[in-house]
Amino acid sequence: MSAAILPPQSQMGISEEQLRELIQGPGDEWSYDMRRRCQEILPHLFLGPLQASKSLETLQALGITHILCIRDVKEAFAVRPRFPEKFQYMTLNVEDTEEQNLIRMFPDAKEFIDSGARQNGRTLVHCNGGISLSPAFVVMYVMQHYQLSWEDALHLVQNRRYCISPNGGFLTQIKEYESIYKAGLAIQKFxxxxxxxxxxxxxxxxxxxxxxxxxxxxxxxxxxxxxxxxxxxxx
CATH class of the missing domain: 1.20.5 (Single alpha-helices involved in coiled-coils or other helix-helix interfaces)
Structure with missing residues (x-):
């Protein structure tokens, strides 16, 4: 049974040691076959590849209610909503290139995931391989959710899905997003x-x-x- 959904760590008053444990994750042994499955990143957020979105039985067993489908438009014939009558979907057409602007598209993705959490649901975020494109969105989400540095957020996700590797352009934007969300927090706290x-x-x-x-x-x-x-x- 997963723990209850946690608010941002600055509001939880957790210790530095507890935060380190959170980032380190469960320490599950990783095997090559696991890259074909999805992993729980947060209690309300899962990350995986296309294969993870194809099994209705698995999705229902995990309690998935929302699916964020991220794809290159050229992959639309394969990477697509498969059970629209069973789950709430959002589809984002995003190129897996270093020039693609993710920061501009992230707010819609974040709101979709947050909407699922507000409904006590769970969201699966997937792209084709679950290696670069969807992990970049998830790292930015985790960074803002727990108010982490980009490095800690990347490690938190990587320690649950070991095979992720956002491309260089995405990694640069992940670093930039740390300053963006922290500036927003500073304005809110003023x-x-x-x-x-x-x-x-x-x-x-x-x-x-x-x-x-x-x-x-x-x-x-x-x-x-x-x-x-x-x-x-x-x-």
């Missing part, structure tokens, strides 16, 4: 009152600038009028 004060101060500064600008314009007009009167007297 006290609301401070944001109000900052907004009010900016408004007051803008008003001061307007007053100063109007005073400057008034002084300029007075000077111009004086100069015109002086010219008229000299004429």
């Amino acid at each position: 006290p609301q009152q401070q944001r109000i004060v900052s907004t009010r101060r900016k408004r007051e500064d803008d008003e001061d600038d307007d007053v100063e600008s109007r005073n400057h314009d008034r002084k300029r007009l007075l000077v111009e009028c004086d100069e015109e009167e002086e010219d008229a007297m000299q004429s």
